[in-house]
Amino acid sequence: EVTGFRFDTGKVVGVETSKGFIGARKVGMAxxxxxxxxxxxxxxxLPIESHVLQAFVSEGIKPYMNNVVTFGMGHxxxxxSDKGxxxxxxxxxxxxxxxxxGNLPMVEHVIEAGIAMMPGLSRIKVLRSWGGIMDMSMDGSxxxxxxxxDGLYINCGWCYGGFKATPASGWCFAHTIANDAPHRLNAAFRLNRFESGDMIDEPGNGPTPNLH
Structure with missing residues (x-):
């Protein structure tokens, strides 16, 4: 577990952890x-907020769907899963x-949305649920x-989509660390865009992280 950073004349030289110090010329924070x-x-x-996103798993049933189904209006x-x-x-x-x-009001909201789309879900038992922490940026990007x-790099603010974008974001992050400059694919995702006003607000929700 990281407990702090160590600096020398304005440059990061490693991280302090619960197991001791780890020296490094460059540090990537993700x-x-x-x-x-x-x-x-x-x-x-950072211009981000942390929010809880719940997920649920039902009892195993016979093959019911072979893809991901989304209901945009009901979110x-x-x-x-392979186990049913x-x-x-x-x-x-x-x-x-x-x-x-998470809290029960959102459990009710999610299950209501599911039953509205697929009424048959009302007969299926929910086995477990958990909450993951989402790093929500101010513009959804x-x-x-x-x-x-000097030497400290950051990769954050992925909102809901981080796990799907991990291969591409990891590649761009590695390029940024190795070259001390962003790749053209992540050149727009600069930290200072919130200071300069160059936000990437694709849905047009403004600086309201929980709406992105």
Missing amino acids: AAGHAGQVAEMAGMR FYISQ GLVFGGDLDGYNSYAQR PIIDKTHI
Whole structure:
């Protein structure tokens, strides 16, 4: 577990961890929902908020669907795992939190949306649920960039889509770290865009992270 950073004349030289110090000439920070907390250890305040997103798994049933089905108006998605369980979820809980658990009102909202789309779901038992922490940026787009601290780089603000974009974002992040400059694919995802006003607000929701 990272407990802090070590600097020398304005340059990062490694990270302090619960197992001791790890020296490095360059450090990449990719802490997802805890990005804000980790960045604070380096004296940075990021333009992101952390929100809880719940997911659910049902009892195993016979093959029911072979793809991912989404319901945009109800903010609901569902797919079936290889073990037969239905994996589904919906919207954020709607408030800032680092707790990896959700609240019952959102459970009800998600299940209502699922039953509205597929009434037969009402007869299926839910086995378990959990909450993941989403790092929601102010414009709904990620940040892949070097910071103002020499040798420290950041990859965060992926909102809901980080796990789907991991291969591409990892490649761009590695390029940024190796060359000390962004690749053309992530050149727009600069940290200073929030200061300059060059946001990438594709849905037009404004600086409201829980709406992106």
